[in-house]
Amino acid sequence: MKKTWVLYGIVIALLVLLGWWVLQQGQVLETPNNSVTLVQDAPMHFWDSILEGITHPLSIFLLQILTILSIARLLGWLIGKMGQPSVVGEIVAGILLGPSLLGWLAPDFSSFLFAPNSLGNLQLISQLGLVLFMFTVGMELDLRILRKSALDVIFISQSSIIVPYVGGIVLAWILYQNYAPAGVSFLAFALFIGIAMSITAFPVLARITQERGLNKTPLGSLALAAAAINDVLAWCILAAIIALVRTGPAHSALLTIGLSVLYVLFMLYIVRPLLARVANRFFSYETMNRTVIAVIFAVLLLSALMTEIIGIHALFGAFLAGVIIPQNEAFRHVIINKIEDLTVVLLLPLFFVFTGLRTQIGLLNTPELWQTCGLIILFAVLGKFIGSAIPARISGQNWHDSLALGALMNTRGLMELIVLNIGFDLGILSPEVFAMMVLMALATTFMTGPALNGLHWFQQKFGYKPDAIPVLPEETQQTPFRLLISFGQPRAGARLLQLAQQLHILGETHALHFTPNADISISEAEIFEKEGFEPILGLADRYHLPIQTHYKASNNVPQEIIQHANRGAYNLMLIGSSRPLFSSDETGGMVQTFFEGIDCAIGVLIDKGFSQIKKVLMVYYDEQDAHLLKLLHQCFEREHMPQFKVLSYAEPTEVAAPYVEKGNWVVQTNLEMSSFREYDLLILSRNFWEIIKLQRYELMAYAPSILILHPGNEPKD
Template identity: 55%
Template sequence: MKQPTVMGEIVAGIVLGPSMLGSMFPAYLNFVFPPNSLGNMRILSQIGLILFMFVIGMELDLSIIRQKARTAITISNASIIFPFLLGIALSYFLYEDYGLPHTPYYAFALFMGVAMSITAFPVLARITKERGLSGNRLGSIALASAAINDVTGWCLLAFVVAIVQAGSISSSFIVLLETLGYMLAMVFIVRPVLKKLVNHQQNQIIKQSTTAIIFITLLISALATELIGIHALFGAFIAGLVMPAEWSIRKVIIDKIEDVALILLLPLFFVITGLRTQIEALNTPMLWGICLLITIVAIIGKLGGGALAAKFSGESNYNSLVIGVLMNTRGLMELIILNIGYELKILSNEVFTMMVIMALVTTFMTGPLLDLVERIYSKKAIPAGFGTDNRI
């Protein structure tokens, strides 16, 4: 079906949860996932997510951003601002009936805006590679835009989480000042120290002591952001970003982490997400209509915003549509943000389930939409071929 691996993992988690097998065989759910085991599963899944976000931070190639900075910033900003504003507008109609009573409207609205704005950089990177786009100008712009989107999106999420944890916008300023101090320390103290440490390595072989220091940096960064009140995953992401830029060094660290994070621990996150997703809660045509509306608004905001910004930056119709479609990919990153909202009691079961379905649909449609754009413009291509940039 030419779908990214994450699609199968998300669907598998939902099938194993109460929406599918759990509803057909209630005894199975309690037997396979007894309530007293869920706490340990959540802890292990959080460890997997921390390692995963660390890898994502390291995989962001900041040199690509610098090369395509002007166009990428324009596209990224538009693909954040449009869905963010649409998400806030949508929250106005959802909050009264589907917001949780103890959650203030501003927290719900801001979170919906952020959740609508995210792009799944790992999935986008895989798609561009599979379709032969990663080595050309179009792929570079899409990757740079997604990278900036990820960094901006997680900073926005940290801001929203800070407000929610602090209890009000005014009292969140202390948290935001602490976050600023943490960011400055990571960029101007931790990054130079790590760079000097790695420069002493010979033949690109990392000593065990250096590996230990890098992992300790990750843990301290994650702990610091958790104590500040902006979630450990943000600290893991920033720790990955400030790692030394030499790709060979980053690759060694990624190889050490990826198998444990992606194969052993991350599947537990999909199980947890599946257990939280209750499709049976959408038991009226009205709820399914709202789910459809959320999905349409998400597509218009992200795809439309990205495509219009690309066109405004001077890209062809073809390039603009491809960039818009790629920026609309949400995947695992969206699920991570939704689970944070669920754990902070910002999202109700119904809204969480609707947003998970939206993430599934927008990720699933990326491949078919790219094929459709290719077919429409293939007759106008000079020369033909998916990776070309000279289409109308």
């Protein structure tokens, strides 16, 4: 081995010497002219070189993306903390990076970062992002949800387009003379304002229903189905309007619409069956190869290209390509996973900023212009609200659900921005009207959450309350023990259920699981829910135990868990331990938040790999640990329970007398942690856990699995 390294060193040294000799000999080949050129072309100053690198087009483009991505994610996170969809924050980020704020506060930096000659690249990349996004929107539409109440859904969805569309035409009649660009016909202006009033953002609506746990309720299903039909109809109408505006004469428009219909039929009845065969064969990560992905992208891009050539915009073709992807959940999930993160995280923020660069709020510099902006928002809100809520009420929904549906259908978000940019590119919207409509899209999306909160508060305060449940005589009342198992990792849920079963603390059992990301599609949420509960439900079947599951996707998981636990009047919540990123405390971070915010008792499991719990040791420190005796009374007074021992620092009280008589209560002032190894489970209080902070390392070294109990408060009525 040593000889090999010596030989290696000699070879490297000889190569270095050879290279040096060639460089020296090569200088002889230089001519005088070459020498002069080298002197004249001496390297630039270091800082000049740095400046040239910064102003290079590629550097500018990368700096734009970095700035856009950072600001968009930051504002999306901040807005998410306020209970709003993150897309609202990203839209705001786009406006702030445009002339409305950055261009006003730092015009020189704004003109450097977003120089006019650099916006062409930004626009093309953002358009690619929109094509991919509309493809995923088409895939997320699941028209199978229409089967439950198809007539009601069609009635509501059509009304939610017709009413605001007519309102938009009336609004166009009011605005046309003062705000329509020169040369734009009233027909084009009115038809476009009508569609801008009619759009509903299905993707944002889907995320709102997920965050609020409405997606599996009748109200949520109705809203999603109505929004799906709304989107399909709106995009078909928009395609017809674009054909009419682009082609001009009626016969040309009819020809474009006819070609569009033929193309849709071709995609539905020829391309779709072929894709169904592909989906049936390649439906998982394992079987789907890059050739299949290339075929899907080819269909997407060809569809977008054909609709652009026909004259109804590439986005409609991308949307249609997504719709015809076969209804194979696994197949769609794989494709969405490969596209959505790149699109939503990187490409869509570019579109928001490009829209923000077009949005000049500073143009609204008179009270009359702001009054007109308010009028646009009023027409938008009333048109959608009346067009959705009244038909819902007529179809049999109660007033609360009807009004909530009106609030949900008012969500416009990104879909509205796409429509507005199309109108701006076609020259139908002036810069002033474009700015007003962007503010309208932002306002209607932002108000959805507060409107739902207000309706919920009003119902709780003044609304209909069901008849009171008759109170049983005291001797016949039975309050079941309610257990909540909350977990993040699927395996942890099964482990917590196994612990509860072996300690006989099951009772009425509920399982709670959250996905810590509200920005997921409906199909993804269904898959995550299934995968999350699969281990615990499988174990529950083995135990022949009924268990109720609760699932949501949320950006604020700790707060959601606290709210659910406090609403449910549980007796005990079991959770796994959780160490923060910069701490080794097993009960820090999220667990500490639960201790402070949850009313019921909490059990924190530090799992060290128990299988069968046969011997249990409980540490009783002082009178503050009296709540541990409740667990003793509930668990260990039953047959076929594990052997247990109570290790007490204090003399036994009257409550402990039964355990003293059985010889299960041992008083010991010196804690010999090495003896813990003979037990399968160690139970101690949070009070004792905090007292032995300095001894935790030793405890963790010798102890088996540990259950830390926090007393909490009695469940609220």
